[in-house]
Amino acid sequence: MHNKLRLAVVGLGRVANSHLPAIAEVQDQVELAALVSRDRQKALETGKQWNVDQIYTSYEEMLADPSIDAVLLLVPHDLHASYSIQALNAGKHVLIEKPMALNEAEAAAMVEAADENRVTLMVGQSRRFFEPVMESIRKIRAKEIGDIININALLLSFMDKPATAWWTDMSKIGGFIIPLWGSHILDYILWAYGELPQTVYAQGYSNNPNWQGEDEVSISLQFSKKRMANVLMSFNAGSRPTDEEGLTGKRIWSTQNSIYDRYVIGTNGLLTLKDEYELLQNSEKVECAVPNKSNFAWQIEEFAESIRQKRAPLASGQEILQLMKVIDACFASIKDNRIIELL
Numbered sequence: 001m002h003n004k005l006r007l008a009v010v011g012l013g014r015v016a017n018s019h020l021p022a023i024a025e026v027q028d029q030v031e032l033a034a035l036v037s038r039d040r041q042k043a044l045e046t047g048k049q050w051n052v053d054q055i056y057t058s059y060e061e062m063l064a065d066p067s068i069d070a071v072l073l074l075v076p077h078d079l080h081a082s083y084s085i086q087a088l089n090a091g092k093h094v095l096i097e098k099p100m101a102l103n104e105a106e107a108a109a110m111v112e113a114a115d116e117n118r119v120t121l122m123v124g125q126s127r128r129f130f131e132p133v134m135e136s137i138r139k140i141r142a143k144e145i146g147d148i149i150n151i152n153a154l155l156l157s158f159m160d161k162p163a164t165a166w167w168t169d170m171s172k173i174g175g176f177i178i179p180l181w182g183s184h185i186l187d188y189i190l191w192a193y194g195e196l197p198q199t200v201y202a203q204g205y206s207n208n209p210n211w212q213g214e215d216e217v218s219i220s221l222q223f224s225k226k227r228m229a230n231v232l233m234s235f236n237a238g239s240r241p242t243d244e245e246g247l248t249g250k251r252i253w254s255t256q257n258s259i260y261d262r263y264v265i266g267t268n269g270l271l272t273l274k275d276e277y278e279l280l281q282n283s284e285k286v287e288c289a290v291p292n293k294s295n296f297a298w299q300i301e302e303f304a305e306s307i308r309q310k311r312a313p314l315a316s317g318q319e320i321l322q323l324m325k326v327i328d329a330c331f332a333s334i335k336d337n338r339i340i341e342l343l
Contacts, residue, residue, distance in 0.1 A: 005093075005304040008034040008062050010083065011074035012046050014164055015097060018126075019072060020050055022296035029304045036062050059083065063090040070120075070307070072300075073097060077179060078172045081106035084121065088113040093120040095303045099183040099327065100320045102174040107324040111317045121317030122303050127184040128191070128315060129295035129302070130276035131288040136264065139281065140192050145266030151192060151229040152265070153185045156237035157258035161210045168211045176206070176213025177233050178330055185262070186330075187315070187323050189221065189229045192264065196322055197221035197229070198343045200329035207236050219330055224343075 007023065007030050009016065023032045034054040037043040043055045056062040062071075063086060070093035073083050081101045084094050088110070100123045101107040114121035127133065140148060166172045173179060190196070199222040204214035219231040237259070264271040272280040276295070279286040293301070306313035329340040 004029060004031040005307060006031050006033040006067055006069045007072055007300075008036055008056075008065075008068045008070070009072045009074065010036040010059060010062070012037045012039070012042055013074060015074050016046075018294075018296050019074060019300075020046070022294050022300055023072075024050065025293050025297035026301045026304070030300055033068055034062055034065070059086070063087060063092065069093060070095065070303070076166045076172045077102055077174050081110055084110045085113045088117050088119055088121065091117055091119060093122075093303075093307050095122045095124060095300070097124045098126070098187075098320075099123075099174070099179040100317065100324055104321065104324040104328045107317070107321050111321055114317055120303070120307050120313060122306070122313040123315045123317060123320040124299060125184065125187045125315040125320065126295050126299050127276055128187070129298040131291055132273060132279035132286070133188070133276050135286060135288050136271050136273055136279050137191060139271060139286075140264065140266075143266075144281070145264065145269030145271055147225075147267045148192060148264060149227050149267060150263075150265040151189050152263045153189070153229070153231045154259060154261050155181055155185065155233040157235055157260070158238035159215070159235040160208070167213075170212045173213060175331065176211055177215050177217055177235055178204070178213075178327060181233060182217065182219070182231065182330070183323065183327065185231050185233070186219070186326055187320070188262065189231075190323055190326065193223055193227070193229070195223065196325065196342050197223050198341065200326060200333055200340045200342060201338075202330040202333040203337075204330075204334040214334065217330075217334075221326070 023030055032050055032052050034056060035043045035047050035052050036056045036059055038057055040057050047053065047055050062068060071087045073094065073096045075083055077099060080096055084096050087094050101110060110121060162168055202219045204217040206212060206214055208215055215235040217233045221229040260275045262273040269282050279288060302313050325342060329342060333340045
């Protein structure tokens with residue numbers, strides 16, 4: 001690898017607006033070396049904005065470029081597996097947006113390709129990379145609230161129409177609120193417990209004709225030693241005016257104008273995460289370090305450092321494969337209205 005990780009960004013849709021500024025934040029470690037888009041004009045305009053001269057309209061042509069060390073894949077969910085495996089087989093390190101893939105089988109093939117080619121596969125579980133979230137995990141590991149016995153997560157928000165057209169296509173998105181937001185919440189729960197649940201039971205319904213997938217969901221997870229977790233998510237919580245993207249206030253991903261809380265119950269206390277920006281321990285606010293970079297920049301920095309240090313990154317493909325097992329179980333439970341046993 002070069003002194004800096006030479007990174008190609010593949011896909012210049014909505015989410016690129018979060019990743020491109022983040023790369024600029026860590027330009028001492030990562031060089032934005034190339035942009036890949038079928039829309040050449042858009043790629044040229046974006047390249048001019050971010051001082052990138054190398055533009056590709058062919059993904060395969062970019063992968064053949066030996067000067068590219070790694071790729072950041074910002075493509076629809078149904079392309080995650082195939083695009084990742086192509087890059088891994090070409091010897092490129094891969095940072096793939098969440099969800100990792102459409103299902104566990106695809107995710108397992110991605111992990112196998114990374115292992116066979118001895119390259120890094122990391123999943124963009126970007127909601128991990130906030131200091132209050134990290135501090136909550138440190139406190140859990142240190143047993144500051146005793147042993148965890150329950151985690152309750154609540155997301156109540158409002159979305160009237162999808163932010164991008166492909167979200168309406170089940171074959172491309174693989175659901176709706178579960179891959180879009182449940183992938184973050186379930187990731188936190190598995191990360192906190194450090195194990196798979198024994199059973200999964202989920203209910204989910206679609207209430208909005210503007211998409212096919214589930215927008216109202218409840219999930220119950222049972223872990224070993226009589227421990228559990230419960231998730232309630234809604235994109236129907238309100239009828240407030242929406243912006244031009246169909247999202248209340250700022251983008252849903254900011255969770256402004258939403259209720260987004262997690263309650264970690266221990267045998268000797270309670271941790272409360274309000275969004276990713278505030279942590280309370282037994283109702284007392286925990287003072288966390290002020291971040292010197294955005295969560296997306298922290299994520300890309302972790303990706304680059306793990307490659308340089310030849311170690312597994314946070315949210316490695318192998319780790320997030322477990323999350324995909326749980327997401328698959330959620331959909332199987334919804335489909336058949338039954339408890340799914342994982343262990």
